[in-house]
Amino acid sequence: MPVPRRLAESLYWQEQRLRGRGPVRERLAQLRSHQERTPAEIAELQFEKLRTTFLHAYRTVPYYRRVMDERGIRDLDSPEDLRKLPLLTRDVLIREQDQLVSDEADRKTLQTNYSSGSTGRRAEFKQDLDFRQWMRAHQLRTYEWCEGWQLGDPFVLLWGSEIYWSFKQLFDRAENLLTNRREFNTFHLSPELISAVLDQLVRYQPKLISTYSNAMHLIAKEAESRNIRIPGLRAVQGTSEPLPPALRATIGRVLDCEVYDKYGMRETNIIAHEQPGGGPMMIQAENVFVEFLDEQGEPCGDGQTGRMVVTTLNNRAMPLLRYETSDLAAPLPRAADATLPYPAMTSVAGRLQDLIVTPAGGHVDAYLFSYLFMRFPEVHWFQVLQRHPERLLVKVYAPGGLRKETARTLVERIHHHTGFAFAVEFETLDRMPESSTGKFRLCVSELGRPALEGSTHG
Template sequence: MRERLEWLRGNQERSPEEIAELQFEKLREIVGHAYRTVPYYRRVMDERGLRELDSPADLRRLPLLSRDILINEQDRLVSDEADIATCQTNFSSGSTGRRAQFKQDLDFRMWMRAHQLRTYEWCGNWRLGDPFALLWGSEIFWSFKQVIDQVDNLLSNRREFNTFRLSRALVSKLLNELSTFRPTLVSTYANAMHLIAKEAERRGSRIPGLRAIQGTSEPLPPALRETMRRVFDCDVYDKYGMRETNIVSHEHPGGGQMLIQAENVFVEVLDDRGEPCADGEKGRVVVTTLNNRSMPLLRYETSDIAALLKRTGELPYPAMSTVAGRRQDLIRTPTGDHVDAYLFSYLFMRFPEIHWFQVVQTEVHALRIKVYAPHGLRQDTVRTLVERIHHHTGHPFRVEFETLDEMPESSTGKFRLCVSELGGTTEEPA
């Protein structure tokens, strides 16, 4: 892992052209490996007369790997040369419906850890050995924990906190424990850390020594980011990834664009016709993994929406926008327009009594809004929100509010700000 981390650190001194060449060599190698050793890819590549890549554009001759294909072709997607002795079966979050499973070997997990550490170093100049806290709620993550992990955490000055059930008491306890531990960096679900920030604001306290917060696994809307930055007086960074691929992109050190982890993934952004989007044009994010030889995922369709960008920062990596959410998280108007979660975050988080919300759409003319407001939701706030929703969406939605006494539980520990149940796909709201 240290060797991999040192190599990743060294790559930061390369030119953008060198990084692009390095990425393509890894892409060409994994596609050739997939043809030689993975039955599913051998079949589809034979059908298309493709053996290897001459340029990144050749990758588009392969079909997209959908969640359904990943589920239905499980065995045929495993390499004949898979390192079965070290493979672990992991699972998707299930936030898009059916939960898929996939295999990841020790080599992939070592690269995953090295990439994680490099992104931590991009946050507030954190270095290995500095106090680090992970706030995580995934049942899958905690089911993999072993005694050796507890020893490793102790030796590496790392603490892990389970945010599976975000009750008011747990939020208060987490703030107490973080204040005692004094982490330099906290990597966390944005909603969990936002609730902790609201509790710290109520108390008039901070977390001593905290230099940076890294949001991960769910959107980091500007309103939540600003609350955390203001209350804890520290930098806040965004990270984008998923269990299937590990880290896809991370915010530039010091703030800025989301930088694609080119040694780990190859990213495409496609329009509705499956064609590449222009820089700055939002589309579907499609990811190819470069480090999982036991079960390579080529052109994996994530359902996330983002845009590729022209690089502007000092580091040599390709850039993309933040991910506002999944396609099925976009609220739809009767005219066919879509509204992403960031609009609702901007509207709702301006009211300090609201600590959490979720917008659920089950029919095109109506919205059901779950709100956690521990000290009550004022009627004038409700009226103002309805007026602003009507104004900004351009449609007089029928809006129903559901006030919660406690935070809801989530099987993954994270929460989607918007859940659309339109379009024939029934999601599983957190």
């Protein structure tokens, strides 16, 4: 039985203080107060943190000091000046590991974290206690943006990352029990696990679930097949993977709850989250500065999809300036009915590596394929793999089997919507594949990076 909410909240803050995380509460209060500021005030606060991070990097980080000296830049007069620095690519991050750590890093609290390696190369980076406290405060704030969830309300995290679980301690398990938080490892997404997790969710009755989008979609399909609901569930927060409209619609319809999108990565913590009540993604301006760049490296206009480049504002131990994420999204103008003062962006459409290339030179992202495949109830998960310009291998997890008529219709729709008669081969799976991070890429192209022009979106 859950602990009464107010008691669970009190126990949470006591436990945080005993574990040396007392400042999290103060930082969460700061983040809440920022929501009452104007967009101009948020922009000023963000630039102040950006400039402070820039000056700190020059003074204490050998790599940045060398690069800034080479380019003759010592300070920032405006956010645009940041573009005088080169991009920090995954290759540079791997090559310059030691030179990217600050001379003033609090080495007693440093932890080594790792990127997921979804681009083929796994990088490591350092994060100190100060970063982790800001990270926790931002996480709590985004939970609050999901249908009024409050600290102490029943909460479930469904997570599959081996890295995450390797950090778990006995204290964490005790904290979870006392604060109405439950965590389930979704590393092995077998039919048996999906069914067992659904049963536990029905018994526990969380108000909020934060999870990988594909994992929650599989759980929703299981719930639909058994005609059951999760009592008390008000919101699902999809994270770490793109949340295509088709998956989102299925989760919301079957579980009768609101669905929110969250975007972030281990290197940076949370970058953006959908505003309360639904709407555009709100960039976490206290945590990151985001650039959207076209193929020429120039800033994108509103609504123009480009590569996301991120500068962290809370990791003084190893600041990442102009870190190339390879993720694709577009900046948005401020809407007249915006409820928060933060800059807006679209949901992330995927990674450059996730774009299927057409022989004509265009590309197709996961949203289109999701729109096509998820219209068929028998398809619980899919992945499109491209190793040849004119051929596609489609891996399909369909517990009841993939009907020939469905396969034929899918091929016809792929041809129609992509404008090319790809040779399509289907590989049916009897269970979900394993992933060391818990994440699954819906589209994988091994043909290299395509241009962004002429894109097709579902």
